[in-house]
Amino acid sequence: MMEKMSEENMEEVTVLEAQIERLQAEVAALQAQQQDNQKDITFHFRGQMQDAMSYMCGQKEEGEKEKLLSRLKEEVEELEEDLKQQTQMNGISLNSCFTKTLQSSGRKQVQQLCISGHCSEGVFQVEFQLSEVKEGQGTQRTINDLNVVMDASNLQNFSSFLSGVEESRDLLLFFRTLRTFSDRCDDRCRTFQHFQEKYPSVVSLPAGCRSEVMTLNHPELPGCVLFIHWSVEVSREGAVTPKIELVTKIPDTALQLFPSQAVGGATEAFQSLLRILGPEAAMEAVIMAISLSQDT
Numbered sequence: 485m486m487e488k489m490s491e492e493n494m495e496e497v498t499v500l501e502a503q504i505e506r507l508q509a510e511v512a513a514l515q516a517q518q519q520d521n522q523k524d525i526t527f528h529f530r531g532q533m534q535d536a537m538s539y540m541c542g543q544k545e546e547g548e549k550e551k552l553l554s555r556l557k558e559e560v561e562e563l564e565e566d567l568k569q570q571t572q573m574n575g576i577s578l579n580s581c582f583t584k585t586l587q588s589s590g591r592k593q594v595q596q597l598c599i600s601g602h603c604s605e606g607v608f609q610v611e612f613q614l615s616e617v618k619e620g621q622g623t624q625r626t627i628n629d630l631n632v633v634m635d636a637s638n639l640q641n642f643s644s645f646l647s648g649v650e651e652s653r654d655l656l657l658f659f660r661t662l663r664t665f666s667d668r669c670d671d672r673c674r675t676f677q678h679f680q681e682k683y684p685s686v687v688s689l690p691a692g693c694r695s696e697v698m699t700l701n702h703p704e705l706p707g708c709v710l711f712i713h714w715s716v717e718v719s720r721e722g723a724v725t726p727k728i729e730l731v732t733k734i735p736d737t738a739l740q741l742f743p744s745q746a747v748g749g750a751t752e753a754f755q756s757l758l759r760i761l762g763p764e765a766a767m768e769a770v771i772m773a774i775s776l777s778q779d780t
Contacts, residue, residue, distance in 0.1 A: 575663050576603045591618045603659075604666035605694060607635040610655070627653045641665070641718050648720040661722040668716045668726055669694070675764055676714075683771050698767075702774055709733040710750075710774070712767055728763055730754035730770065 578601040587594040593616045600609040612630040616623050630653045632646050642665075649658045673693045680687045680698075688699045700710040711731040718724055730751050757766035 574659070575666060576659060577601050586613070592616065603662050604670055606662060606666050606669075608662065609633040610658070612653070612655070627655060630655070632658060641716060644720045645718045645722060648722075657722050661718060661724060664724040665716055665718055668724055672696075672714050672716070672726070675767070678764075679767065679771060683775060686771055686774050700771060700774055707733070710770065712770075714763075726763070728758060728766075 578599060580598075580600050582598045584596040585593065586596055595614045595616075596611070597614055598609065598611045600607075602608065610630070610632050613628045615626045615628065617626075630650050632649060634642050634646065645661065646658075649655075676687075676689055676698050677693045680689055680693070685703065686700055688701060689695065689697075690699060691697060696713055696715050698712040698714070700712065702708050709732075711733065713729045713731055715727045716724060717727055732750055754766060754770065757769055760766075761769065
């Protein structure tokens with residue numbers, strides 16, 4: 485009986501030892517991978533940042549700690565200033581960037597990247613695989629599996645465009661179009677705010693200054709409302725086009741006070757003003773007409 489138990493214990497010990505050896509091998513492989521990643525990170529930095537990263541990766545003597553950390557701080561401050569200037573120039577702010585190495589060999593490296601940020605009020609997240617293949621003295625980079633996610637408020641404008649970008653894997657087109665779209669939306673917001681502050685008795689923004697609709701009310705005609713609908717459309721190819729329309733809401737009682745032809749032609753007349761005067765002047769002409777009518 486004792487011999488049988490001893491044999492079973494020996495078998496169990498053997499199994500455990502094999503498992504321990506496998507775990508040790510896995511730990512060694514992970515440590516080697518971590519060291520390779522650290523060396524790779526160090527390779528991509530230059531100057532003071534490379535020295536600091538070399539220390540962090542265990543490639544420098546302990547006595548250089550304070551000096552290297554000081555250099556690292558200076559380098560980070562310089563990078564932050566560069567990032568601030570880049571943000572001011574292109575209008576795009578990055579909140580996070582995560583990188584995971586999927587494949588690394590002598591000639592080829594494949595990384596999974598996830599970048600999130602915002603451009604004005606537009607929030608985005610971009611995921612893609614970046615492949616780098618060394619060819620002679622240069623490196624060829626390609627993007628695969630591009631996936632772009634936008635906040636819900638802009639999906640209607642961007643849905644067709646995003647599909648095209650994901651198919652073409654054109655990141656530059658995405659960021660360029662996003663910047664242009666955000667600029668046009670900011671123009672609309674500033675214009676709406678300006679008219680609301682200048683003509684508070686006529687202009688209202690029920691959904692806020694970043695909405696597509698500005699409401700014009702005539703105080704002496706309850707229910708008689710004009711809407712300026714200003715949308716920003718994005719084509720599949722990335723063309724950004726503002727579209728401004730005048731929409732009338734006239735109740736039956738008010739229609740009796742106006743010739744039907746004049747009311748029906750308001751939209752066409754506004755489009756003519758847009759072509760001649762431009763958006764701001766055309767909208768102000770309509771607002772002024774309402775303001776003068778209520779003064780009389």
